[in-house]
Amino acid sequence: MRHFSTISCLKSQPFHRFPPFSPLRIFSGFRSMIIPEEPYLGFAALCHIAGAFCLIPALLHTRTPQGTIAWLISLLAFPYIAVPFYLILGRRRFSGYVETRRRQTDPESSWGELTDKITNCMAPYAVQAADAPGKIMHTLSDIVRLPVCRGNSCRLLIDADHAFPRIYDAIMNAEHYILIEFFIIKNDSVGQNLKDLLIERARAGIRIYMLYDEIGSHKLPPGYISALRKEGVNIEPFNGKRHFLSNILRLNFRNHRKLVVVDGATAFIGGMNIGREYLGKGALGYWRDTFVQLEGPSVQQTQISFLEDWNWAMLKSGPSSLPCLCWEITPQREDETVLMLPSGPADVIPAWKTAIIALANRARERLWIATPYFVPDEGVMAALQAAALRNVDVRILRPERADHILVKLSSFTFLRDLDTYGIQVWAYQKGFLHQKVILMDDDIATVGTANLDNRSLALNFEITAVIHSPAVCAEVKAMLEKDFASSKKESLEDYNNKSLGFKMLCNLARLMAPVQ
Numbered sequence: 001m002r003h004f005s006t007i008s009c010l011k012s013q014p015f016h017r018f019p020p021f022s023p024l025r026i027f028s029g030f031r032s033m034i035i036p037e038e039p040y041l042g043f044a045a046l047c048h049i050a051g052a053f054c055l056i057p058a059l060l061h062t063r064t065p066q067g068t069i070a071w072l073i074s075l076l077a078f079p080y081i082a083v084p085f086y087l088i089l090g091r092r093r094f095s096g097y098v099e100t101r102r103r104q105t106d107p108e109s110s111w112g113e114l115t116d117k118i119t120n121c122m123a124p125y126a127v128q129a130a131d132a133p134g135k136i137m138h139t140l141s142d143i144v145r146l147p148v149c150r151g152n153s154c155r156l157l158i159d160a161d162h163a164f165p166r167i168y169d170a171i172m173n174a175e176h177y178i179l180i181e182f183f184i185i186k187n188d189s190v191g192q193n194l195k196d197l198l199i200e201r202a203r204a205g206i207r208i209y210m211l212y213d214e215i216g217s218h219k220l221p222p223g224y225i226s227a228l229r230k231e232g233v234n235i236e237p238f239n240g241k242r243h244f245l246s247n248i249l250r251l252n253f254r255n256h257r258k259l260v261v262v263d264g265a266t267a268f269i270g271g272m273n274i275g276r277e278y279l280g281k282g283a284l285g286y287w288r289d290t291f292v293q294l295e296g297p298s299v300q301q302t303q304i305s306f307l308e309d310w311n312w313a314m315l316k317s318g319p320s321s322l323p324c325l326c327w328e329i330t331p332q333r334e335d336e337t338v339l340m341l342p343s344g345p346a347d348v349i350p351a352w353k354t355a356i357i358a359l360a361n362r363a364r365e366r367l368w369i370a371t372p373y374f375v376p377d378e379g380v381m382a383a384l385q386a387a388a389l390r391n392v393d394v395r396i397l398r399p400e401r402a403d404h405i406l407v408k409l410s411s412f413t414f415l416r417d418l419d420t421y422g423i424q425v426w427a428y429q430k431g432f433l434h435q436k437v438i439l440m441d442d443d444i445a446t447v448g449t450a451n452l453d454n455r456s457l458a459l460n461f462e463i464t465a466v467i468h469s470p471a472v473c474a475e476v477k478a479m480l481e482k483d484f485a486s487s488k489k490e491s492l493e494d495y496n497n498k499s500l501g502f503k504m505l506c507n508l509a510r511l512m513a514p515v516q
Contacts, residue, residue: 051079114322118304121327125149125297127337133443133468136358137339140466143351144341146304151331152296152338154465154472156447158479160278163270163291164190170262171197177207177323179261179306183216183254183449184273187224191274195224199231209323210235211309213255216273234323238461240313253345255309256460258449259302264326267294267302269448269463271372271434278434284401286431288483292447292465296332301340303327305463308342336469343450344461352450353457355466357383359440366393368480370437373407373453374398374414375510380452381417388421395424396452397483399433407453409509412495419492426487433483436464437476444468445476 054075074082126147128138137148157163171178178201185191202208210228212220214237228235238255260268270291272278280286294302303325311322343351360367360383367387374396376384388394396418402408418425438446448464450456467473495503 047079047083050083051075054083118300118327119147121329122147122149122297122300125151125329125331129337129468132362133440136355136362136444137337137466137468139358140341140351140355141339143347143349143354144339144343146301146340147297148337148339148468149297149301150335150337151329152294152298152336152467153332153334154298154336154338154467154469155293156472156475156479157268157270157291157293159289160272160280160287163268163272163289164279166293167260167268167291168193168197170260170266170268171201174201174206174262176263177209177325178263179209179259179303179323179325181211181255181257181259181306181309182273183213183256183258184275185212185217185220185224186273186275187219187221188276190276190279191220191224194274195228198228198233202228202232207323208233208235209306209310211238211255211306211313212236213238215251215254216256236310236313238309238313240315252459254455254460256449256456257305257309257342257463259306259463261299261302261306264299264303264328265295265330267299268292269294269302269465271436271449280431284403284432288399288428288431288433288435290435290437290447290479292467294338294465295330296336296338297329298338298340298465300327300329302463305340305342309461334469334471336467336472338468339466341446341448341464341466342462343456343464345459346461350457352462352464353377353380355446355464356380356438356452359438359444359446360384360387360392360394363387363392363394363440364390365441366395366439367441368393368395368397368437368439368477369452370397370433370435370480370483371452372399372432372434372436373404373451373455374411375407375453376414377454377457380457381414384423385417385421388423393424394422395426395484397426397428397433397480397487399431400427400429400488401432403432406509409506412498412506413510415490415492415495425490426484427490428483428487430486437480439473439476439480442470442473442477445473447476 052075055072127150128134129148134148141148157166178198180198185194198208198210210233212235217237225235258270258273268291271289272287272291276282277284278287278289307322307325341351341355343355357379360380367384384394398411415425436446436448436450438444445467446464447467448462450460450462450464456462
């Protein structure tokens, strides 16, 4: 008869020698089920137990029924693979950052006092508008807890040829401090130029605070960072020096923001990162992108977004850990109305998704969306379709060339749902289109870092300028009309004529949309 091991002195006792109902026999049988003698059976049991524990959060917190079913089946049938994937990819909230933000909004905390001070500085410029665009702005204002402010100026910077010189000039003219945050920083000629410029300014006594995303900037060598730190530049990864396991569990979340603030007087945000390809010198050729230069209260709102990220990166939770910044506002004669919209996985209400749906619901004439990645969720798609049914001119402008092949394949599967409702899809032909711009009627334009895919809607930290200005909207309209002139209108027939294998590949790619 087979022998089973049990506690210390009874190791050599055969299982059949215990009385039928003795505690030792019951304990030995239970132990053999939980920890079998064969190592691979023990590993299998451990995986299934871990899968069972993951079922509860998967059932309670997954955003869609389809996602819930997919995780439940995977965790039950293939826990060896599904459990580690779920721990990394299945989480929808950015733990820790949420608690940090909650402390900032607590009126009795020192963070709350700082927030009140900043908000009071903006109070003289806060506006309340009763028209449809104003209602959209104030809805979003309530979500991000920032006021809609007049007294701004907004200047479109089309492509890196215009944006980078403006940013470099502002950095060169800095008198007190510079805030820099980019998703990707590369150690190429553009990255070296920025590094040399920052070192020069640091030697001149300018305080510099710099954030980068560890995933986006994974190729950035330690020497690049150490050279900046040696000269006094405060440069940190977004997730800071947290322990290895916690950073592994946050791999699916990215800080996708790209911003520069100089002296609290000028801010830049947009689609470009730091690298040669953004100058059109990469494999994709000409790079079509857009930044916006801001002055006025919108600069202080941009600083608030940076401070939240800096506080998280520095593992601190109080104002004493933050850089001393300028909160004085200089109103601009253009007097444009702007709301800065920081968004990300720490949102209680998803700010970027809400913004797109609100714009689609309020649009009366046009809703033009330029995005490099178009993989919307059901809520956004329904809002776009409803707008088209109201005879709104809904257009999606995306690139013909792709830098992420899975996203491009996924986007093909939406053609039927778009074409049926009369939504136009245009493919940019001149090069790679990377700008993130929306135009609603002649009333609201958005320029920022957020795409129209699952990452920007749920997983990435983003920042977008929501601008209520007829003058800026006219500029954005003229800009997009030029882009449409360099584009080709796509048709459902083109997709239908593709091979069966290509269509299957597209639909397989769409299954991976939540993590693309």
